[in-house]
Amino acid sequence: MNPGPKREIRVRFAPSPTGPLHLGNARAALFNWLFARHEGGKFLVRIEDTDKERSKKEFEKDILEGLVWLGLEPDEEPIRQSERLEIYAESLQKLLNEKKAYWCFCTPEELEAERQNQLSQGFAPKYGGRCRHLPPDEADARIKKSGKAVIRIRMPEKKVSFNDLVKGKIEFDMALVGDVIIAKSLREPLYNFAASVDDVLTNISHVIRGEDHISNTPKQIVIQEALGLEGPQFAHLPLILGTGRQKLSKRRLETSLNDYKKEGYLAEAMLNFLALLGWHPREDREVINRQDLVKEFTLERVQKGGAVFNEEKLNWLNAHYIKTAKTEELMEKLKPFVPKTWLAKKKVLQNIIETEKERIKNLKGFKDMAAFFFGLPDYDAKLLIWKETPKERILANLKSVHDITKNSASPEPEILALAEKEGRGEVLWPLRAALSGQDASPGPIEILKVLGKTESLKRIGKAIKKLG
RNA sequence: GGCCCUGUCGUCUAGUCUGGUCCAGGACACAGGCUUUUCAAGCCUGGUACACGGGUUCGAAUCCCGUCGGGGCUACCA
Numbered sequence: 380m381n382p383g384p385k386r387e388i389r390v391r392f393a394p395s396p397t398g399p400l401h402l403g404n405a406r407a408a409l410f411n412w413l414f415a416r417h418e419g420g421k422f423l424v425r426i427e428d429t430d431k432e433r434s435k436k437e438f439e440k441d442i443l444e445g446l447v448w449l450g451l452e453p454d455e456e457p458i459r460q461s462e463r464l465e466i467y468a469e470s471l472q473k474l475l476n477e478k479k480a481y482w483c484f485c486t487p488e489e490l491e492a493e494r495q496n497q498l499s500q501g502f503a504p505k506y507g508g509r510c511r512h513l514p515p516d517e518a519d520a521r522i523k524k525s526g527k528a529v530i531r532i533r534m535p536e537k538k539v540s541f542n543d544l545v546k547g548k549i550e551f552d553m554a555l556v557g558d559v560i561i562a563k564s565l566r567e568p569l570y571n572f573a574a575s576v577d578d579v580l581t582n583i584s585h586v587i588r589g590e591d592h593i594s595n596t597p598k599q600i601v602i603q604e605a606l607g608l609e610g611p612q613f614a615h616l617p618l619i620l621g622t623g624r625q626k627l628s629k630r631r632l633e634t635s636l637n638d639y640k641k642e643g644y645l646a647e648a649m650l651n652f653l654a655l656l657g658w659h660p661r662e663d664r665e666v667i668n669r670q671d672l673v674k675e676f677t678l679e680r681v682q683k684g685g686a687v688f689n690e691e692k693l694n695w696l697n698a699h700y701i702k703t704a705k706t707e708e709l710m711e712k713l714k715p716f717v718p719k720t721w722l723a724k725k726k727v728l729q730n731i732i733e734t735e736k737e738r739i740k741n742l743k744g745f746k747d748m749a750a751f752f753f754g755l756p757d758y759d760a761k762l763l764i765w766k767e768t769p770k771e772r773i774l775a776n777l778k779s780v781h782d783i784t785k786n787s788a789s790p791e792p793e794i795l796a797l798a799e800k801e802g803r804g805e806v807l808w809p810l811r812a813a814l815s816g817q818d819a820s821p822g823p824i825e826i827l828k829v830l831g832k833t834e835s836l837k838r839i840g841k842a843i844k845k846l847g
Numbered sequence: 848g849g850c851c852c853u854g855u856c857g858u859c860u861a862g863u864c865u866g867g868u869c870c871a872g873g874a875c876a877c878a879g880g881c882u883u884u885u886c887a888a889g890c891c892u893g894g895u896a897c898a899c900g901g902g903u904u905c906g907a908a909u910c911c912c913g914u915c916g917g918g919g920c921u922a923c924c925a
Contacts, residue, residue: 395925430924487923494922503849504921529923546852555850556921563923570925594851594920617853617918624854624917652859655874659860663873682860685918689858692875702888737888765884798884807884819886 388420389584392446392453393574395427396438399635400445402688403589403619406653410616411587412451413654413676423581424457429573434461445636448646450669458581460573467568470576470606471530471561479605480561482518482528483510505557506531530565531558532572532602539597544585544614545681551597559598571595575602575610583611587678590615614678617657620685643716643742645704648697655692657682666699694740701739706732716742721753730829734821751815752829755838758816760845765808774846776806777813781839784832791824813842 392408394400400408415422424446428434446452460467474480483506485493494504510518511533522528534557540550561572568576578586578599593615603610620626639649651667659682660667660675667675701709709732714722721728731749739745750756763773776797783793798806811823814835820826827835 393925397925427925433924483923490923498848501848543852549851551851560923567923569923574925589919590852591919592925595925615852620918622858626918655859657859661861663861665859665874684853686860687858689875692859695875698888735887738886740887802884804884809884811884815885817885821886823884 386584387582388415388418389423389582390415390420390587391423391425391578391581391583392451393425393427393577393588394442395430395433395570396435396442397430397433398438399637400442401635402653404442405445405449405636405649406619406656407588407616408446408451409449409650409653410658410676410681413672414585414587414678415454416673417676420584421454422451423455423583424453425577425581426457426459426461427570427574428459428461429568429570431461441635441637448637448640449650450646458577460568460577463573463577464566464568466580467562467573467576468565471565471568471572474532474561474605475530477605478515478533480530480532481511481513481515481558482522483531483558483560484513484518484521484525484528485509503555505555506559508558511558528564529560530562532561532605534558534598534601539600541596541600541613543593543596544587544612544678545617546590546593546615546683549593549596551594553597553601556598561602571598572602575599576606578611579603579606579608585614586611587614587616589618591618614681617682617685619656620687622687624685624687641743643744644693644697645700645712645742648693648700651700652693652696656688657686666696698740701741702737704736706736709736713742713745717746717749721749727752727829734825734829738821751817751820752826755841756816758812762812762816762818763809763842763846765804768802768805770846772801772805773809774843776801777809777839777843777846780806780810781836781843784827784836784839790827794824794827809842810839813839 390411392404392411394404394408412422414420424443426439426442428439443457471480475482485506490506493507497504510531513521518528534553536554538550538552540548543549559571560569562568574595575598577583596613596615600610636649640646647668650669650672654667654672654676655665658676658680660671661680704712706729710725710729713728713732717728731752732745735745735748738748763777764770765773779797779801780794783797784790787793794806794810807823811820811826812818814820814823814826814830816838830838
C-alpha cells in the first residue's frame, strides 16, 4: 500500500479471453496505456485464461488485434496465466504450509444448501467454516485419498480499506466475506488468486480496471498480504452504460471493437471517443489526438459516475476525423472497403476522395457514395427536371452544356456563366443529375472534373436522349 | 436482502476538494436561420440540467444529514 518513492510505474490490461474485445475493455486498456505513457511507465498485457472452459484462443486473438488497431501495444510480451500454473501452485503451497490457506472438502451441494439456508433467513451468504479447523495431517490424508478438495484462504475478520485513485477511500468488512475459495486445486487457481499473485510478481504499480472489480479488491489485498508481498495501488473506472443507464446492451457488449473497425470507424476517432467516456481534459476540448491525450491524462480527472455509450458522438468524431484527414491517408484506410478495380485507378480514386471527403460518415459508406463515378446508375428521366422547369428548357440547357464541354478547353467558367444567365437550378441541377444519376451528390462541376471530358459528354448525351 | 460505488441539459461533460466571478459553460443530438443546383460541410441563433427534502451560511451545484433513483458484487466465472 505504500509504494516507494521511486517505484517504477507498471500497469497492466488483463482481459479474460472469454469474448471479443468490447468497448468497456478497450477503454480500460486505453486508460492504462494513457496512464503509463503519461507517467513514463510501462503498459503490459496479461491474458487471464484460467477458466479452461470459457477461454478461447480466437478471443485472445481478437483482443490482441483490437489493441494493435488502437495502437495500444504492450511494452513487453503478453503473458498468459495458463502458462504460469507452476508459479501459482508454489504460492498456494506456501499459503497452505503457513496455514494461511486450507483444504476444504465441502461439496458444491452442501455449500449451495448452506447458502440457500442463509439467504432464506435474510443473512448474507458466507462460508460457515466447517473445514477451517481440520488438522493438517487429516486434510492431507483425505486429499491423497479422494483428491477432491478446494483451497480456501483464512480471511481475517477485520476491515480492509484502500485509497482508490478515482473513487477515494473504500472500506470493506471482511468478516462479512468469509473464507473464499482461491483455487480448485494446486494447479487450478481462481481469478482472485492468480490476479493477485501476478500483480505483485510482475511488479504492477497501479491496477486500473472497471469498477465491477471493486469488491474483489479487498480480497486481493488480503491475498497479497498473506503472500507477504507489496501490492499495487488501485483505480476503478466507472462502467460504460447503455441507454437508460442500464447495463450496456447485450448487442453492444457483444460488438467487438473489431466490428467497429469493420463498420468503417477510424482508430483515431474510436480512441478519442473512448477517452472522453468518463474522462475529460482540463480545457473544453472534444477533438484531441493521441499525443495530447497522453499529455493531458491524469486519473484525477476520471469521472466517478458511469457513462452512457452515445454512438452519435462517435459518428460525429468519425466524420470529423475523415473530413480533416489527408487524402493520401484516407486512401490507405479506404483500401479494404473498396473494390480492387477502383484501386487500380489511383489518381481517379484520389480525386473522388477529395470531392467526397466531407460527406463520408464512415469508411464503409464510401463505396456506395462513390459508385456512380465508376458507373452511371440507371435513373428516371424525371430526375433531370428541376422543380417546375419545363422539359424543353432543361433539354436546351443540357445541350448548351454539352456544347460547352465538348468545345471548350476549360468549360467550368462558361457553364457557370450559363447558369447565371439561365438560372442556376435550371442548369446545374440537370447537369448534376445527368452526371451522377442521383438526387444527392457533390456539385456538378466537381463531378465533371473527376469524370473527365469524354465520360462527362457521354453522360450528358445520355440525359439528352432520355429527355428527347 | 446484504455490502460497496454513484447521481449537473436527452447524452458526454466543465464547475464540487479551496461556498460568491454559475439565474450554471462546452460538445453531440434536436429546432430555426444564413449559404446553396441537391446532399453534405460550414456559420449564426435557440430550448432543455445542478434527483428530492431538510439544515449550515449574508450567500450552496459546491459543506452536513436524510430520502429516492441508477449501477456493481454477492460462483469451485473473470
